[in-house]
Amino acid sequence: MTASKTDLRIIRSHKLIRQGLIELLNQKSYHDINVQDILDAAMVNRSTFYTYYSGKDDLVGQMILDLKTEIKQLIEQRQQAENLEHFFEIAMPKWYELRHLLLALWKVYTPRHHLFDDMVKMFQQSFIQLAQGKSVSEQDLPLQSLLFAHSFLTAIRFFFEKDEKPNAKKIMTLWQNTLDIASEKKG
Numbered sequence: 001m002t003a004s005k006t007d008l009r010i011i012r013s014h015k016l017i018r019q020g021l022i023e024l025l026n027q028k029s030y031h032d033i034n035v036q037d038i039l040d041a042a043m044v045n046r047s048t049f050y051t052y053y054s055g056k057d058d059l060v061g062q063m064i065l066d067l068k069t070e071i072k073q074l075i076e077q078r079q080q081a082e083n084l085e086h087f088f089e090i091a092m093p094k095w096y097e098l099r100h101l102l103l104a105l106w107k108v109y110t111p112r113h114h115l116f117d118d119m120v121k122m123f124q125q126s127f128i129q130l131a132q133g134k135s136v137s138e139q140d141l142p143l144q145s146l147l148f149a150h151s152f153l154t155a156i157r158f159f160f161e162k163d164e165k166p167n168a169k170k171i172m173t174l175w176q177n178t179l180d181i182a183s184e185k186k187g
Contacts (some may be wrong), residue, residue, distance in 0.1 A: 010052075016042040017049060018063055021056070025104040030060070060108050064115050067101060070094075071119060075126045088168035099160040106157065116153065123149035151175060 020042030024033045035056055039049055053059040074091045081087035095102075106116045124145035131141055155174075159166040 013044055013048050014052060016044055017052070017059065020044075021059060021063070022101060022104040025107050030056075030108045030110070057110075057112065060105070060113055063101075064105055064108075064113055064118075067098070067105060067115065068118060068122070070098065071122060075122055078126055079129065084172065085168040088166065092166060092168075095156065096160075096165050099163075103157070103160055116157075119153055120146070120149040123152060 017038060020038050020040075021033070023041050024037055033056060035046075035049060038056060038059070039046060042049075049059075053062065074094060077091050078084075078087045081090060102115075105113075108115065124142075127145040127148045128141060131144070136144065152171075155171045156166055
């Protein structure tokens with residue numbers, strides 16, 4: 001029974017520390033946050049923090065690693081989904097649940113931590129896998145995958161910042177309308 005209580009305390013400490021960092025990232029830049037700020041926000045003592053993390057970079061690194069594992073699983077669902085709209089139906093509730101964490105960690109941009117860029121690469125790889133066996137030019141595929149990844153993640157971020165659930169049909173319609181407008185002749 002003691003082990004169970006200890007495990008719950010460990011889980012609680014991690015949760016408080018991580019939530020503290022997320023709250024701080026909503027108030028100021030990552031570079032302006034120090035460990036004492038995290039301790040104050042999480043209401044944990046220094047020794048508890050350093051039991052689990054070597055510093056704020058280690059904390060954010062572990063948070064990003066955990067999140068990337070979840071994102072990878074969500075992206076894998078796209079491989080099984082019939083189409084993008086179906087993928088949205090099955091995966092968007094989880095994406096939406098992660099929105100505050102994503103928005104906070106996307107703000108962290110250092111030489112070591114760059115979640116948004118990492119996710120672009122993850123989505124590019126997924127797009128390339130989906131394109132296999134289709135009549136797609138190998139020469140054009142890197143640009144197509146980059147366009148898709150950035151467009152998708154930027155649209156998701158736009159909706160999350162407005163605290164709205166993204167809608168696949170709306171996003172696809174807006175993408176098509178955007179291309180139509182851009183390709184129309186002026187006047």
